[in-house]
Amino acid sequence: MSKRMAILALGIWTGLAAVAHSQEAKDKPRAEAGKKPSMILSEIESRPDFARLDSLSWNDKGYYEIEYRTTDKARVQINIDATTGMAVDQD
Known part of the structure; x- marks a missing residue:
C-alpha cells in the first residue's frame, strides 16, 4: 500500500470513529435535558x-x-x- 493510500485510509477511519462517537454522545441521556x-x-x-x-x-x-x-x-x-x-x- 502506498503512503498516500495509507494516509487516506487513516483519515477515513478517523472520520468514521468521530461520527460514531458523536452519535453515541447524542443518544446518551443528559442531566441537563x-x-x-x-x-x-x-x-x-x-x-x-x-x-x-x-x-x-x-x-x-x-x-x-x-x-x-x-x-x-x-x-x-x-x-x-x-x-x-x-x-x-x-x-
Missing part, C-alpha cells in the same frame, strides 16, 4: 419522613441515584427519572 437536581432534591426533602440526604448522583441511564435517611434512621435508596421526576427501577 431534564429536571434540575435541586428540583428533584426539593421533592425528596418534602417527604414527611425525610431527615437528611446522604448522596445524590447522576446515572448515565437517565436518572438520579438518591440515598437519604428517614426520621427513624432508615436508609432509603431511590432512583428518579430526570425527565419525569418519577421513581424508576434500577437496571
Whole structure:
C-alpha cells in the first residue's frame, strides 16, 4: 500500500470513529435535558419522613441515584427519572 493510500485510509477511519462517537454522545441521556437536581432534591426533602440526604448522583441511564435517611434512621435508596421526576427501577 502506498503512503498516500495509507494516509487516506487513516483519515477515513478517523472520520468514521468521530461520527460514531458523536452519535453515541447524542443518544446518551443528559442531566441537563431534564429536571434540575435541586428540583428533584426539593421533592425528596418534602417527604414527611425525610431527615437528611446522604448522596445524590447522576446515572448515565437517565436518572438520579438518591440515598437519604428517614426520621427513624432508615436508609432509603431511590432512583428518579430526570425527565419525569418519577421513581424508576434500577437496571
